[in-house]
Amino acid sequence: MTSATAIRAGDSETRMVQGDAIRLDDVNFLFTTKRASVEAVRDFSLRVEPGQFVCLVGPSGCGKSTVLKSVGGLIKPTSGTVTVSGTRVVGPRTDIGYVFQKAALLDWRGVKDNILLQAEMRGMARADASRKADALIEMVGLKGFEKSLPHELSGGMQQRVSLCRALLHEPPVLLMDEPFGALDALSRERMNVELHRVWRETGTSVLLVTHSISEAVYLGERVVVMSSRPGTVIADIDVPLPRDRDYIATMGAPEFQATTARVRSLLTE
Amino acid sequence: MSTQSSDTSTLTDDRTPAPARSQQVRKTKSLGDRTFDLIAASWRPAAVVVGLFIVWWVITTLGWVPAYLIPAPVDVWHTMTSSAGFLWANALVTIYETVAGFIIAAVGGIAIAMWIVYSPNAEKSLYPLLVFAQVIPKVAIAPLFVIWLGFGSAPKVLVAVLVAFFPVVVSTIAGLRSVDPDLLDLASTMGSSQWKTFRKIRFPASLPHVFSGLKVAATLAVIGAVVGEFVGANEGIGYVLLNANGNLNTPMLYAGLVILSAIGIVVFMVIEVAERVFIPWQPSRRVTATAAS
Ligand SMILES: Nc1ncnc2c1ncn2[C@@H]1O[C@H](COP(=O)(O)OP(=O)(O)OP(=O)(O)O)[C@@H](O)[C@H]1O
Ligand SMILES: [Mg+2]
Numbered sequence: 355m356t357s358a359t360a361i362r363a364g365d366s367e368t369r370m371v372q373g374d375a376i377r378l379d380d381v382n383f384l385f386t387t388k389r390a391s392v393e394a395v396r397d398f399s400l401r402v403e404p405g406q407f408v409c410l411v412g413p414s415g416c417g418k419s420t421v422l423k424s425v426g427g428l429i430k431p432t433s434g435t436v437t438v439s440g441t442r443v444v445g446p447r448t449d450i451g452y453v454f455q456k457a458a459l460l461d462w463r464g465v466k467d468n469i470l471l472q473a474e475m476r477g478m479a480r481a482d483a484s485r486k487a488d489a490l491i492e493m494v495g496l497k498g499f500e501k502s503l504p505h506e507l508s509g510g511m512q513q514r515v516s517l518c519r520a521l522l523h524e525p526p527v528l529l530m531d532e533p534f535g536a537l538d539a540l541s542r543e544r545m546n547v548e549l550h551r552v553w554r555e556t557g558t559s560v561l562l563v564t565h566s567i568s569e570a571v572y573l574g575e576r577v578v579v580m581s582s583r584p585g586t587v588i589a590d591i592d593v594p595l596p597r598d599r600d601y602i603a604t605m606g607a608p609e610f611q612a613t614t615a616r617v618r619s620l621l622t623e
Numbered sequence: 624m625s626t627q628s629s630d631t632s633t634l635t636d637d638r639t640p641a642p643a644r645s646q647q648v649r650k651t652k653s654l655g656d657r658t659f660d661l662i663a664a665s666w667r668p669a670a671v672v673v674g675l676f677i678v679w680w681v682i683t684t685l686g687w688v689p690a691y692l693i694p695a696p697v698d699v700w701h702t703m704t705s706s707a708g709f710l711w712a713n714a715l716v717t718i719y720e721t722v723a724g725f726i727i728a729a730v731g732g733i734a735i736a737m738w739i740v741y742s743p744n745a746e747k748s749l750y751p752l753l754v755f756a757q758v759i760p761k762v763a764i765a766p767l768f769v770i771w772l773g774f775g776s777a778p779k780v781l782v783a784v785l786v787a788f789f790p791v792v793v794s795t796i797a798g799l800r801s802v803d804p805d806l807l808d809l810a811s812t813m814g815s816s817q818w819k820t821f822r823k824i825r826f827p828a829s830l831p832h833v834f835s836g837l838k839v840a841a842t843l844a845v846i847g848a849v850v851g852e853f854v855g856a857n858e859g860i861g862y863v864l865l866n867a868n869g870n871l872n873t874p875m876l877y878a879g880l881v882i883l884s885a886i887g888i889v890v891f892m893v894i895e896v897a898e899r900v901f902i903p904w905q906p907s908r909r910v911t912a913t914a915a916s
Binding site: 423426427428446447448450451452454456458460461462471472474475476503504505 | 803805806808809810811812813814815819823824827828902903904
């Protein structure tokens with residue numbers, strides 16, 4: 355364990371009074387299939403403060419998606435507790451926004467209607483939702499594409515639609531599972547800048563899973579590193595960068611490079 | 624054509640203002656282009672049909688095969704025009720039986736598939752029964768239906784239903800199960816009810832599968848209706864065929880076959896059109912559209 359973890363733990367203790375946005379305590383996952391039983395996650399504990407941006411990195415198959423799904427209430431851990439916004443997670447949470455690796459759009463709906471699915475399912479007021487959707491479309495630079503079907507969009511554009519959909523109901527917690535994993539390097543950088551701006555503007559708490567170390571360090575206020583299976587937290591690193599981060603400047607900053615180097619060495623150990 | 628399809632794919636340039644481009648995408652769907660698509664897609668089968676006709680015509684005019692085995696196209700045409708009223712009346716009967724059988728099979732098949740997908744108990748109890756109903760040779764039990772239901776159209780419709788039912792059930796089940804699990808997870812984070820998830824996500828997502836089942840079912844329904852007529856009928860194209868066969872009236876037999884094929888093709892095409900209307904987003908169609916150009 356690093357000293358950062360210790361400091362962070364103390365920090366969270368004092369802030370617990372306000373309540374954590376996300377909190378996992380000693381979460382374990384044991385998958386039993388016909389052939390074998392796999393211990394996927396072991397004693398995983400994590401706290402995300404309200405408004406904080408935390409990135410989760412780790413080797414493939416270490417249980418990142420599993421942890422994220424458990425926060426969304428999509429799967430139940432074998433043991434341990436998960437809490438979101440102060441209430442125990444017992445089933446699918448509706449007070450979150452979830453972004454998947456694939457955009458997961460409805461092929462038969464245009465951009466705006468795909469975003470409005472969120473409103474329809476929740477029974478939000480139509481006019482209000484429509485206005486919000488327009489604002490989000492504008493924000494992510496998809497104006498003019500409102501009626502385009504997913505197959506007429508690039509992967510990056512599809513993923514932006516998926517982001518808008520996850521933000522429409524202004525969730526206090528945003529969960530993202532390798533949202534930009536399928537994008538080329540350039541679109542990915544652009545999306546990183548956009549997501550960071552969205553986060554600064556909305557103040558939502560974000561837990562983002564990624565394979566990209568530089569993405570994790572650019573986006574996160576904290577980077578949580580997981581061990582290979584059974585996945586558990588091996589380091590929780592504070593990123594010593596200002597909240598307002600210019601992309602190019604950040605890439606060249608010595609703090610950025612030191613942090614990525616540290617994460618990389620932890621991952622290759 | 625090719626310029627348009629490449630335009631659609633170059634939409635990847637994110638920041639370009641849309642209007643000019645979406646105009647081009649719209650243009651892909653213009654009536655002129657669709658007609659062109661249709662011609663491009665149908666000239667090959669048309670050529671094959673014309674070729675077969677020529678072979679048929681050559682064989683019969685050269686007298687290689689006696690006319691009571693294969694009548695000349697002219698004779699068949701003559702029969703069709705001279706007995707047009709008779710054939711049409713009988714065709715209507717077969718069309719009615721086919722369409723009724725198909726609709727019942729489609730509605731019932733989709734309903735049962737939904738039941739099976741949503742209820743594990745239904746799957747365990749119903750599915751084996753369905754498979755059993757499928758493997759029984761319909762020709763063998765058709766006489767039983769005549770005993771039960773008489774000589775009217777009911778037993779024919781029933782055979783058509785039984786024949787057409789299974790592909791609808793199987794393809795609808797496959798469709799409902801093919802839904803991206805992420806979409807179902809997404810729906811539950813939206814607090815969606817089962818019914819809303821079905822209506823807005825699962826059912827539309829299953830439509831491409833459903834339609835491929837419906838197409839198979841439609842052609843099978845024609846066969847089912849004719850099989851029903853073979854077993855016991857005094858009207859319908861199946862009856863016409865059986866009668867013509869008994870009288871060695873080969874031109875009439877051929878005329879019946881032509882009409883039967885026509886019914887099958889029309890029913891199939893109606894469903895193709897419905898498919899294009901209901902699922903304009905279907906990936907397989909986009910691929911064929913580019914391949915045709
Ligand atoms: N439903 C399941 N049944 C059985 N085993 C599972 C199941 N889901 C996940 N696992 C196992 O749990 C482990 C963690 O899976 P998970 O998808 O969370 O990994 P991940 O860290 O997200 O990997 P990646 O980075 O490749 O996406 C894997 O080894 C996988 O085999
Ligand atoms: Mg994963």
